[in-house]
Amino acid sequence: MAVLRNVITGVGRRLVLVVLTLLVLAALHEAPPMIMASAARGWFFLERKDYV
Structure with a gap:
């Protein structure tokens, strides 16, 4: 029984x-697209001047 328990x-x-x-x-594998999308969103908001 102990052997079976050890195997399991x-x-x-x-x-x-x-x-x-x-x-x-x-x-x-999924991280680079997410990071790129996040960076693109951040750059988009930095480029917009009407967000203030």
Whole structure:
């Protein structure tokens, strides 16, 4: 029983690490467009003179 519990725990740990790694990679993949869009919005508002 203890062996089965250790196997399940080890698999669960590996699964959590894989899921977290995939989430981080997905976030890094999506980050550049979001950053560029945010920078473009900021530049647009800086260029507008009627926002005051």
